[in-house]
Amino acid sequence: MKDDSPSNANIGKFQNRFVTADGQKRASVRLTHPETLWFNTGTLCNIECTHCYIDSSPTNDALVYISADEVSSYLDQIEERGWPIREIGFTGGEPFMNPEMIDMARAALERGYEVLILTNAMRPMMRKAMREGLLDLQHKFGGRLTLRISVDHYCADFHDEERGEGSFSKTLEGMKWLSDNGFRMAAAGRSLWGGTEEENRAGFAAFYAEYSFGIDAYDPGQTVLFPEMDESEEVPEITTACWGLLGKSPDEVMCASSRMVVKRKGAASPAVLACTLLPYSAEFEMGPTLRDAEADVHLNHPHCAKFCVLGGASCSA
Incomplete structure (x- = not known):
């Protein structure tokens, strides 16, 4: 399991949730406009990436499969709390490893939400039962279902x-199937290999054009290019004064608009986290209910500073 504690740098x-190392008041973020509720479907994955922020693999079940009934209970809570949720997101691991993935997506779509599924579009998605389930969802709810494919780079x-060797061709096969059947796709790439954002987006544009994929490489919502989370780099702590200095509002930070539900191995019930990027950090576990998750989030982690406040990242479409 990945250690979410600060690096030597x-x-x-990031020791005190309320105060920075130099004694200033640490910045915090309120849940002002909940738009996306994420569900981690489990950390098991069919592959093991070199730089996976959540350490997903064929053997890591630190976060176990969440069930359709558990997802439905949180959908009930959204209505009870009056959260103005627009989108339900599913991430992993590989979501299509979870045998109830189709049922979970259907539960959200039937209630009128947009659904975003993050997938590598490889063998788990391409199993017959999953393809049949996806085709049924596409037929009934296609306008509100998006699959965001992990394409780390446009070069194989x-x-x-x-x-892993051969991954690109398998992902491409899945993308072709989705495209041929009219699914709405997005993509997520990485900046691991350098190049300017303009160069990377041009590369993705050429890739999409080659296969007639209807994805806009220049729309950050359709092609997300994630900065790398190098935990060895020194980053500044975010104080309340930083908002004015940066010309940024706390409402722009991801934890002002989203939460993530996970189920830990051995736990009796799921828990709600403040952030999709810190699944193993106890400080960012807010409690079992959405009511618990309405508390303020104190930006007491390097990822809060580098990835969200300074990097401006968002996991949502």
Whole structure:
């Protein structure tokens, strides 16, 4: 399991959730406009990436499969709490490893939500039962279902360097099937190999054009390019004064608009986390209910600073 504690470069920082190392008031974020509720379907994955932030693999079941009944209970809570949720997101691991993935997506779609599923589009998605289930969802709810495919790089060699030999061709096969059947697709790439954002987006644009994939490489919502989370780098702590200095509002940070539900191995019930990026950090576990998850989030982690406040990242479409 990945250790979410600060690296040596940040020793002395991120120790007190309320106060920074130099005694200033630490910035916090309120849940002002909940738009996306994420469900981690489990950390099991059919592959093991070199730089997976959640350490997903064929053997890591630290987060176990969440069930359709458990998802439905949180959908009930959304209505009870009056959260203005627009989107239900499913991430993993590989979501299509979870045998109830289709049922979970259907439960959200039947209630009128948009659904975003993050997948590598490989063998788990391409199993007959999953393809049949997806086709049924596409037929009934296609306008509200998006599958965001993990395409780390538009070149096969770089993609396979991260995900294993032959991964690119298998993902491409899944993308072709989705495209041929009219599914709405998005993609998620990485900045691991350098290049400017303009160069990377041009590369993805050429890749999409080659296969007639209807994905806009220049729309950050359709092609998400994630910065790398290098935990060895020193990052500043975010104080309340930083909002004005950066010209940024706490409402722009991901934890102002989203939460994630996980089920830990051995736990009696799921728990709600403040952040999709910190699944193993006890400090960011808020409690078992959405009511618990309405508490403020104190930005007491390097990822809060580098990835969200300074990097401006978002996991949502």
